[in-house]
Amino acid sequence: MSDQLVIHWFRQDLRLTDNPSFAAAVKEGKVLPIFILDDVNAGQYAIGGAARVWLHHSLASLNESLNGRLRFFRGDAQTIISELCRQHRITGVYWNRCYEPWRIQQDNSIEAALALVNIPVSTCNGSLLWEPLETLKSDGTPYKVFTPFYRRGCLTNADPVRAPKPAPDKISLTDGVFNSLQQDQLELLPIVPWHQQLVSYWHIGEQGAQQTLETFAREGVTQYKEGRNFPAKKSVSRLSPYLHWGEISPHQVWHRIQFEGDNENVEHFKSELGWREFSYSLLYHFPELPKKNLQSKFDTFPWRNDEALLKSWQQGQTGYPIVDAGMRELWQTGYMHNRVRMIAGSFLVKNLLLHWHHGEQWFRDCLVDADLANNSASWQWIAGCGADAAPYFRIFNPITQGEKFDSSGEYTRRYVPELAKLPDRYLFKPWLAPEELLGNAGIMLGDNYPMPVIDIKHSRERALAAFKSLKQVINKHPP
């Protein structure tokens, strides 16, 4: 056993604890841990700017845990792995499965190529509580509605969530030389150093993930069901980037939270992990999810085209303070509170009538938790064209939402400081504030804070009309 050298290919499983593929590789013999940055095959789904920053630090942290033995490569993964196998005596290749369509295709191809040279590939499920093929309906087709997917497909019919495992205790890593790169040569950090502030909001890496979970389990989850709606409260887990990069497994999260007892807060949080599973199931069974409307009737939706409006949204300059706060939180921290993601998302697709693709792309580039499955499924949901989508009449009002969920203005003032001195009463509708009040608060609308880029009442009616036009199109083409 000791002369066996096996590869463990780290991808979105950047941890040592509860990592089934890594554990299996370690059991087999001496391990060559590798990471490959493969922008070529990822193509248009190459990792976004903020996520690259996160990845850089996560890899550094993982490499430290591996005593500097993580080997870095860049380019076509199949070529790189084949070369490693050709030049060294590799007796097995291990990885945890990924579910992005391009990954699945590539993994199949690599596995087939290695089979030709008699090198076995072993893959594990390291990132889902239930894999997409475990949660099918009794007729063998995938669920398209969340509640039955989760209750019946996952909780009732599928296996219970397996218990997480500790890191392997005796890890033997090869100290051989493999023509690999230095981590810096991956060039994950931007040349213009905008990332330093972003990084300051996070403790990236496996240890940071465990601490975040522990804090949330002790403090955050106790009022989760209600508290999760208020962006100024510390009631959400903020685990999404750690889950995306696999610095923690959903199994670890599930069991740690379950340990807090059986109550509505715990149940609600677990169902949010269920939403993550649902998104992955959708992406697996509908690989066009990132691009194509799940409900094809939306293909005729009258989206508008307006670069200037899109830019105002991206930059947090719409004149609607809660929207701007969210978009600026995203830009500064690489994250946006879930409630605000919905408000900002609804504003883009329903008030501005801009295509959800624009939102999906911007979020994918700006979020540290950018995740193809979650991001695509969520944008389709907010646009109304997805699975189990929001009804047509559910159009968030950014004024009402701000007043309801950030009534003290703490969150909004944090990210839109130019409005800090504006009283609560006008914080979410500064254009209605009396001149004197604005003056006292140092606000010059159209100068240091924008006038609203659109009228909320009119745009709501326009969105409703757009949905109505959709209905007419359907009626014109009966099945």
Added chain:
DNA sequence: TTTTGAGTTGTTCGA
């Protein structure tokens, strides 16, 4: 096959 009940997160209006 047919039928039945239900579907994450909202807003507005009028009583």
Added chain:
DNA sequence: GTCGAACAACTCAAA
């Protein structure tokens, strides 16, 4: 200020 109803029609899941 609070409360309930209306806002469409459709698709999905399961019996």
